[in-house]
Amino acid sequence: MYNFSVKPFIAASLLFAGMQTGFAQDYLVNSLKNNQSANSTTAFQFTDVINIENTPVKNQGSSGTCWSYSANSFLESEMIRMGKQPVEISQIYTARNAYIEKGKNYVRMHGAITLGDGGALHDVINMYRKYGALPQNVYTGLNYGTTSNKFAEMAAMGEGVLQAAVKNPNGELSPNWIKAYTSVIDSYLGDVPQSFEYKGKKYTPQTFAKDVVGINPDDYVEISSLKEYPYYSKFVLMVPDNWSLDLVYNVKLNELTDIIDNALKKGYTVGWAGDVSEKGFSWKNGVAYIPAKNIADMTPEEKEGLFLGPKEELEITEDIRQKAFDNYQTTDDHGMHIVGLSKDQNGKEYYIIKNSWGASNDYKGYMYMTKNFVKYKSTAILLHKGGIPAPIAKKLDIKQ
Structure with a gap:
């Protein structure tokens, strides 16, 4: 059996690489050591309501690859849900392929589009569809002596190649610029194997994705909620890390959490993308909520007590959400994986976040996030279309 559940708990970046992208946080490994609080686990008493099996917590190291770690964790839980033995999918193989595609877009757009480590949840689905998948032990991305991801030098090298291509010094682009860029990425992350052995059988990345992971990328949808666009239609989510300009479905604010609740009840986990820069988000304490009182108006004592047990929250409306998005107070700075639902000692519901x-x-490695935080700070969610309530799926014209 797998030790993949969060049940052993008591029930239970953002430092960006940020020059060009919000989602590409560079959360340093060393800053996470000894990061427990003194009293959160006693101040908050969580009781699990739904706890869906998931694979062990990983560490993205010094790389802005949260989108790949979270969405691949989501795919691993999908394998479990489908009755398969889960395998750790190489997060860096996914990221490597996205970097190649992003580089192509960057040059085609004359440099006028996001570059960097960042990405979106749908990038994992898109790269899976085009490039397949590899197990983690076949493609670790640790190709130059590091024991954890460290991408800053690679990013700088790659950016230099792309900027040179955009300047077009020959007056006509040669076909070699993409070879030069790809060689930079592969020098740091490793060459992609054309074939490999897994459990005694030979695979390519495409056959491994089809025969071992076994998900259908067409079964997965991305959903957001912004009042400026017509509900139950698709729109381009205008955030820097949507470099591929993918479309997302638009639903009403309360439906965003209704969809997550329905998915969890039916055994589906959910990929989450959003903003974790709020003062009510505490990685150390493992809790995220939206205080009813503005932080700037709090006394020093109130600020110190932010995580000394459950507090009253601000009620989130469509207008509040839209304003925060428009003012860059809600950005696409992190991705995580929703794996369950829990209640605190007062009966308030929180999502269990990996x-x-x-x-x-x-x-x-897990957190408890309130529904109000999700309503306020989400940029998008990713899930299997089977997790969407039937009435909402019908409005979106999604066939389940």
Whole structure:
């Protein structure tokens, strides 16, 4: 059996690489050591309501690859849901392929589009569809002596190649610029194997994705909620890390959490993308909520007591959400994996969130996030279309 559940808990970046992208946080590994709080696990008493099996917590290291870690964790839980033995999917193989595609877009757009480590949840589905998948032990991305991801030098090298291509010094692009860029990426992350052995059988990345992972990328949808666009239609989510300009479905605010609740009840986990820069988000304490009182108006004592047990929250409306998005107060700075539902000692519901910053906080790599936080700070969610309530799926014209 797999030790993949969060049940052993008591029930239970953002430092960006940020020059060009919000989602590409560079959360340093060393900053996560000894990161437990003194009292969160006693101040909050969580009781699990739904706890869906998931694979062990990982650490993205010094790389802005949360989107790949969270969405691949989501795919691993999908394998479990489908009755398969889960395998750790190489997060860096996914990221490597996205970097190649992003580089192509960057040059085609004359440099006028996001570059960097960042990405979106749908990038994992898109790269899976085009490039397949590899197990983690076949493609670790640790190709130059590091024991954890460290991408800053690679990013700088790659950016230099792409900027040279955009300047077009020959007056006509040669076909070699993409070879030069790809060679930079592969020099740091490793060459992609054309074939490999897994459990005694030979695979390519495409056959491994089809025969071992076994998900159908067409079964997965991305959903957001912004009042400026017509509901139950698709729109381009205008955030820097949507470099591929993918479309997302638009639903009403309360439906965003209705969809997550329905998915969890039916045994589906959910990928989550959003903003974790709020003062009510505490990785150390393992809790995220939206205080009813503005932080700037709090006394020093109130600020110190932010995580000394459950507090009253601000009620989130469509207008509040839209304003925060428009003012850059809600950005696409992190991705995580929703794996369950819990209640605190007052009966308030929180989503159980799996992070990719290692197991150093109060809940060994997991967090508890209120529904109000999700309504306010989400940029998008990713899930199997079977997890959407039937009436909402019908409005979206999604066939389940």
